[in-house]
Amino acid sequence: MIRYKKLAAAAIANTLEGVSEEDVFGLLEYPPNPEMGDLSMPCFKLSKALRKAPQAIAEGLKEQFSEDAFERAEAVSGYLNLFLDKSKFAVDLIGDILSAGDTYGSADIGKGQSVVIDYSSPNIAKPFHIGHLRSTVIGNALRKIHAFLGFNVVGVNHLGDWGTQFGKLIVAYQKWGNAEKVEAEGITELLRLYVYFHEQAEKEPALEDEARAWFTSLERGDAEAFKLWQWFVDISLKEFEKIYSLLNVSFDAFTGESFYMDKMGPVIERMKELNLLEEDEGTMLVRLDEFNMPPALMLKKDGSSLYHTRDMAAALYRKDTYHFVKSLYVTSYAQNLHFQQLFKVIEKMGYDWADQLIHVPFGQVSLEGASLSTRKGNVVMLEDLLNQAIAKTREIIETKNANLENKDEVARQVGVGAIIFNDLYSNRIKDVVFSWEEALNFDGETGPYAQYTHARACSVLRKAGNGESIDLPAGVTAATLNPALLQNPEAQGVLSELARFGERVEQAMEKLEPSIISRYVIDVCQAFNRFYHGCPILVDDIELRNARLALVKCVQITLRNGLALIGLETPEKI
Numbered sequence: 001m002i003r004y005k006k007l008a009a010a011a012i013a014n015t016l017e018g019v020s021e022e023d024v025f026g027l028l029e030y031p032p033n034p035e036m037g038d039l040s041m042p043c044f045k046l047s048k049a050l051r052k053a054p055q056a057i058a059e060g061l062k063e064q065f066s067e068d069a070f071e072r073a074e075a076v077s078g079y080l081n082l083f084l085d086k087s088k089f090a091v092d093l094i095g096d097i098l099s100a101g102d103t104y105g106s107a108d109i110g111k112g113q114s115v116v117i118d119y120s121s122p123n124i125a126k127p128f129h130i131g132h133l134r135s136t137v138i139g140n141a142l143r144k145i146h147a148f149l150g151f152n153v154v155g156v157n158h159l160g161d162w163g164t165q166f167g168k169l170i171v172a173y174q175k176w177g178n179a180e181k182v183e184a185e186g187i188t189e190l191l192r193l194y195v196y197f198h199e200q201a202e203k204e205p206a207l208e209d210e211a212r213a214w215f216t217s218l219e220r221g222d223a224e225a226f227k228l229w230q231w232f233v234d235i236s237l238k239e240f241e242k243i244y245s246l247l248n249v250s251f252d253a254f255t256g257e258s259f260y261m262d263k264m265g266p267v268i269e270r271m272k273e274l275n276l277l278e279e280d281e282g283t284m285l286v287r288l289d290e291f292n293m294p295p296a297l298m299l300k301k302d303g304s305s306l307y308h309t310r311d312m313a314a315a316l317y318r319k320d321t322y323h324f325v326k327s328l329y330v331t332s333y334a335q336n337l338h339f340q341q342l343f344k345v346i347e348k349m350g351y352d353w354a355d356q357l358i359h360v361p362f363g364q365v366s367l368e369g370a371s372l373s374t375r376k377g378n379v380v381m382l383e384d385l386l387n388q389a390i391a392k393t394r395e396i397i398e399t400k401n402a403n404l405e406n407k408d409e410v411a412r413q414v415g416v417g418a419i420i421f422n423d424l425y426s427n428r429i430k431d432v433v434f435s436w437e438e439a440l441n442f443d444g445e446t447g448p449y450a451q452y453t454h455a456r457a458c459s460v461l462r463k464a465g466n467g468e469s470i471d472l473p474a475g476v477t478a479a480t481l482n483p484a485l486l487q488n489p490e491a492q493g494v495l496s497e498l499a500r501f502g503e504r505v506e507q508a509m510e511k512l513e514p515s516i517i518s519r520y521v522i523d524v525c526q527a528f529n530r531f532y533h534g535c536p537i538l539v540d541d542i543e544l545r546n547a548r549l550a551l552v553k554c555v556q557i558t559l560r561n562g563l564a565l566i567g568l569e570t571p572e573k574i
């Protein structure tokens with residue numbers, strides 16, 4: 001629809017003095033129902049500038065409006081309502097979708113610009129929990145959305161692989177650990193040691209000092225500490241990789257916190273030169289009183305670094321290395337203050353790109369009311385969750401379609417899709433309660449429903465052709481179809497949804513909100529299912545059949561592209 005909006009905006013702006021095409025573009029709306037046209041211009045918004053009553057403006061515009069893509073204009077209650085030439089519109093749109101295929105909906109507005117996205121970023125030696133899942137799926141979606149719009153995207157996994165917890169882990173391992181057990185059980189055993197450390201430290205606070213001392217040794221490059229640390233990292237990464245491969249998610253850089261080991265010194269020096277660092281009872285901090293924020297701690301008493309220090313170094317490194325226009329951090333809103341402080345410190349250092357740093361917060365996830373703190377060991381292991389979803393989907397497939405060929409692969413695609421979609425369906429800032437019934441429901445507003453609708457479109461296309469391929473039968477093209485056969489409300493409903501895809505992608509990018517795509521996908525599914533139930537497709541009348549088939553193909557392409565943007569695969573058979 002962007003194209004039609006632009007055409008309409010140009011035609012309207014042409015007849016108005018002192019109002020630009022961009023202004024008009026920004027004012028054009030989609031009317032709530034088809035009787036009010038395909039695009040509408042609320043003229044009261046121009047009343048002041050033009051010193052005229054809205055209805056008079058609308059009537060004036062109606063008189064002068066001329067643009068081939070539209071068959072007519074009406075002036076109603078201060079609105080200029082524009083009606084597309086439905087035949088032209090259908091042919092153009094179907095032609096666009098069929099020729100663009102995988103790239104339908106994409107654009108090049110990000111060309112030549114880099115965006116860094118810091119997502120997932122789990123902590124070494126701790127399980128990948130459901131909060132990291134949210135970061136992973138939101139970040140992955142933002143990455144795909146930006147790439148689809150032509151940005152050069154750098155996906156960064158800022159692994160939590162540095163910090164005092166490694167001191168604790170080293171102490172715990174040396175006192176109570178055993179190498180075979182760690183090798184055999186991986187993160188589970190490391191976590192057990194970590195939890196046990198906290199239990200013991202409550203009784204014996206000296207353990208905390210021991211742990212701090214070990215971390216300080218690690219920061220100073222002590223060989224033994226380093227060797228253990230590297231081992232913990234390798235073990236954890238191996239497990240994280242399993243999850244990334246189930247989710248089909250990847251990164252461009254695994255630059256965790258430890259990567260900034262040798263990059264923090266210069267940043268600290270610079271802060272000192274700028275007189276920003278203040279000593280406070282042995283620690284070093286940056287005051288942020290003027291922003292009503294608590295100070296940002298940069299160095300502990302023993303001189304060791306903190307989460308903040310490493311994020312400072314990371315922000316500078318990313319700017320120098322990737323020259324980003326936007327650098328995103330996808331984490332729970334529990335870290336709001338951390339990022340506000342971080343960005344303010346960067347600003348205080350005089351970097352004019354501080355406003356390109358953007359925190360993308362999201363709400364907490366709970367699973368049937370369970371709280372998800374790592375320390376107490378009360379965690380939901382994400383791998384378990386994914387495997388359960390896959391197993392449950394496998395059972396559903398067994399009852400619904402026992403003859404499906406690659407049941408295991410489809411169960412993975414749909415099971416994992418259910419979890420991802422569930423996470424991306426609400427505004428990211430909302431807290432989510434995970435429920436199996438909801439997530440795996442094939443009829444609700446879910447991933448399986450969307451994937452199933454896509455598979456339904458594939459099935460129609462297969463039946464229309466040779467039984468295998470989902471390509472349109474030879475000779476069915478936009479140029480040869482009869483658009484008059486797509487004038488009924490169901491077909492029009494589908495076309496108008498399909499036309500909005502590109503805009504939804506841009507909105508999702510601007511608002512950093514993948515749920516705009518998830519919701520859009522559901523809208524397309526619902527419009528398509530109304531069409532599918534209301535308009536038989538494989539009819540004998542070949543002209544009607546071909547027109548409807550072309551529409552089905554366009555739905556299939558749009559659903560596949562939309563679902564891919566939020567990280568869902570689209571099996572052709574379910």
Ligand code: ARG
Binds near residue numbers: 118160
């Ligand atoms: N490791 C952190 C956590 O699990 C998230 C890191 C987010 N990224 C960052 N640059 N601070 O909470």
